[in-house]
Amino acid sequence: MKKNFRGLFFTPYVLWLAMFVIAPVALIFYYSFFDIHHNFTLSNYQEFFTSGTYLTMTANSVLYAFLITLFAILISYPMALVISKLKHRDLWILLVILPTWINLLLKAYAFIGLLSHDGLVNQLFQFFGLPIQHMLFTDSSFILVAAYIQIPFMILPIYNSLTDISGSYIRASRDLGATKWQTLTKVIIPMTMPGIKSGIQIVFIPSLSLFMLSRLIGGNKVITLGTAVEEHFLTTMNWGMGSTIGVVLIISMVIVMLLTNTKRKRRRA
Amino acid sequence: MSKTIVELKNVYKKYDDGFTALKNISFKLQEGEFYTLLGPSGCGKTTILQSIAGFTEVTSGQVLFDGKKINDIPANKRQLNTVFQDYALFPNMNVFDNVAFGLVVHNTKKEEIQTRVHDALKMVQLEQYANREIGELSGGQQQRIAIARAIVNRPKVLLLDEPLSALDAKLRKDMQYELRELQQDLGITFLFVTHDQEEALAMSDQIFVMNKGEILQKGSPVDIYDEPINHFVADFIGESNIIQGKMVEDYQVAFLGHQFECSDAGMRPNEPVEVVIRPEDLVITTPEKGKLQVKVDTQLFRGDYYEILAYDKAGNEWLIHSTNASTDDAIVGLTFSPDDMHIMRYNETEAKFNHRLESYED
Numbered sequence: 001m002k003k004n005f006r007g008l009f010f011t012p013y014v015l016w017l018a019m020f021v022i023a024p025v026a027l028i029f030y031y032s033f034f035d036i037h038h039n040f041t042l043s044n045y046q047e048f049f050t051s052g053t054y055l056t057m058t059a060n061s062v063l064y065a066f067l068i069t070l071f072a073i074l075i076s077y078p079m080a081l082v083i084s085k086l087k088h089r090d091l092w093i094l095l096v097i098l099p100t101w102i103n104l105l106l107k108a109y110a111f112i113g114l115l116s117h118d119g120l121v122n123q124l125f126q127f128f129g130l131p132i133q134h135m136l137f138t139d140s141s142f143i144l145v146a147a148y149i150q151i152p153f154m155i156l157p158i159y160n161s162l163t164d165i166s167g168s169y170i171r172a173s174r175d176l177g178a179t180k181w182q183t184l185t186k187v188i189i190p191m192t193m194p195g196i197k198s199g200i201q202i203v204f205i206p207s208l209s210l211f212m213l214s215r216l217i218g219g220n221k222v223i224t225l226g227t228a229v230e231e232h233f234l235t236t237m238n239w240g241m242g243s244t245i246g247v248v249l250i251i252s253m254v255i256v257m258l259l260t261n262t263k264r265k266r267r268r269a
Numbered sequence: 270m271s272k273t274i275v276e277l278k279n280v281y282k283k284y285d286d287g288f289t290a291l292k293n294i295s296f297k298l299q300e301g302e303f304y305t306l307l308g309p310s311g312c313g314k315t316t317i318l319q320s321i322a323g324f325t326e327v328t329s330g331q332v333l334f335d336g337k338k339i340n341d342i343p344a345n346k347r348q349l350n351t352v353f354q355d356y357a358l359f360p361n362m363n364v365f366d367n368v369a370f371g372l373v374v375h376n377t378k379k380e381e382i383q384t385r386v387h388d389a390l391k392m393v394q395l396e397q398y399a400n401r402e403i404g405e406l407s408g409g410q411q412q413r414i415a416i417a418r419a420i421v422n423r424p425k426v427l428l429l430d431e432p433l434s435a436l437d438a439k440l441r442k443d444m445q446y447e448l449r450e451l452q453q454d455l456g457i458t459f460l461f462v463t464h465d466q467e468e469a470l471a472m473s474d475q476i477f478v479m480n481k482g483e484i485l486q487k488g489s490p491v492d493i494y495d496e497p498i499n500h501f502v503a504d505f506i507g508e509s510n511i512i513q514g515k516m517v518e519d520y521q522v523a524f525l526g527h528q529f530e531c532s533d534a535g536m537r538p539n540e541p542v543e544v545v546i547r548p549e550d551l552v553i554t555t556p557e558k559g560k561l562q563v564k565v566d567t568q569l570f571r572g573d574y575y576e577i578l579a580y581d582k583a584g585n586e587w588l589i590h591s592t593n594a595s596t597d598d599a600i601v602g603l604t605f606s607p608d609d610m611h612i613m614r615y616n617e618t619e620a621k622f623n624h625r626l627e628s629y630e631d
Binding site for chain 2: 166168169171172173174175176177178179182186187190191193
């Protein structure tokens with residue numbers, strides 16, 4: 001009786017897991033072993049790991065994702081630090097989160113408007129007598145916009161870990177003679193490491209496959225694995241190759257998770 | 270004559286919302302003494318500690334350390350250390366790194382860090398715990414590590430913010446002995462903050478009793494226990510029976526319709542006063558022999574004594590500590606000697622109180 005009752009509660013969860021997590025992943029693995037003519041083969045993997053194009057693409061994706069994550073941390077950490085000390089910090093953090101409620105496509109188009117040849121940024125440059133810059137469809141604008149999009153997801157876990165630190169740790173550090181900088185590097189940052197790590201997990205993986213932004217802002221000059229997946233599924237109809245890249249993305253996700261996994265030791269009695 | 274190490278001069282602390290946490294606090298701490306700030310929660314004792322440590326700025330007045338004004342010196346430049354109520358041991362470091370922290374941030378040499386951390390851990394008898402994680406320690410051990418971490422910088426003054434409040438009763442008593450010993454071994458000044466009068470009486474050389482942002486009385490534990498300045502202090506420090514009375518003349522006090530010989534003087538004739546008699550000074554006898562007659566109401570066995578609650582005819586409550594049990598609802602007599610009574614005037618300042626005491630005590 002009791003066991004049935006518990007099973008009832010688990011059913012929706014198990015069904016959801018089976019239909020939307022396990023099945024798609026299994027399908028991706030399954031399709032990755034078929035070529036375009038539906039023959040079972042390992043050639044997709046062979047091609048991926050031997051072709052210069054795919055390996056460069058992977059290297060590029062990792063590099064861009066790394067840079068996006070790095071800039072997101074460099075901007076988010078100080079910002080979270082400042083916000084966590086403000087009087088109405090909950091309101092301020094809400095303002096940071098607010099842009100995530102706006103559709104990604106809308107934000108991308110907004111940036112096109114800002115960065116384009118006749119856009120607001122160039123108008124400002126002109127106003128101050130600076131030469132007009134071609135910012136749209138460059139690597140740096142792609143990284144800039146991608147970092148902007150990812151910042152809220154990076155700030156939130158960092159902010160939460162910062163507000164969890166009891167003020168007495170900081171007082172203790174200062175009391176023992178540490179300067180503000182030493183307190184930051186030796187106490188605050190190590191204690192917020194779990195927050196930084198979950199920020200990396202949330203930001204790095206999606207950044208590997210930002211195909212829409214790479215197209216709209218990067219102008220297809222930036223080709224990431226995400227772009228390649230999209231091409232194979234929608235244009236060349238080579239689902240097998242697309243799935244293979246998907247498998248590579250899933251495996252790299254697992255690797256990042258393992259690398260950033262903190263052993264949850266019980267620190268406090 | 271020992272040297273003044275910390276001094277507060279007319280210190281006020283007012284918050285933006287108008288709350289005054291400290292009202293005209295002035296005191297001196299001598300080198301090598303054990304001081305306690307004692308008072309109920311919210312009385313401002315922790316605020317005093319924080320203004321000495323540098324965690325809060327005083328609104329006006331001076332904080333002096335070794336004769337120099339330190340109001341504007343940041344906490345990390347002050348030569349004193351704090352043991353925090355929640356210990357605040359860094360969870361990302363093990364015991365050794367926690368204790369070494371104060372030395373590391375001062376760029377101390379590695380070999381010196383080794384020896385000094387070892388010495389500090391030895392002082393608190395935990396030298397074999399250097400490689401433990403903080404989470405693996407019991408509350409009492411964390412407490413000792415917090416002390417070791419605070420003394421490793423060899424401060425001249427150690428501030429302790431209710432450090433024993435999280436420990437169980439047995440451990441708390443043991444730690445009282447150890448803290449007192451440690452203070453005497455180190456020979457430095459301890460400023461201990463607590464709301465526990467028993468802790469304060471057991472360990473201190475000097476106690477400052479505080480309430481509502483003011484220091485009401487300072488003195489040795491014995492002085493404060495035997496001669497509390499007012500109702501609040503008498504009530505807060507230990508158990509007491511406080512009866513309203515009248516000072517007929519010097520060494521003569523009247524209450525409950527009788528006149529008694531007492532050992533206090535220096536008041537106006539027929540001045541209304543309060544009389545304090547400690548429960549352990551009351552002796553139960555037969556109704557005929559007693560100076561007062563009371564009816565026993567309730568008795569509680571406290572282990573080392575019986576706590577007896579009784580009422581007199583006027584309805585006043587009397588608390589008596591006795592090694593022997595009494596009988597419920599029995600009428601008994603109470604005796605006490607003139608020295609057992611302590612007379613308190615209403616609204617007497619500490620300066621006038623001390624002056625009056627000196628005027629008739631030899």
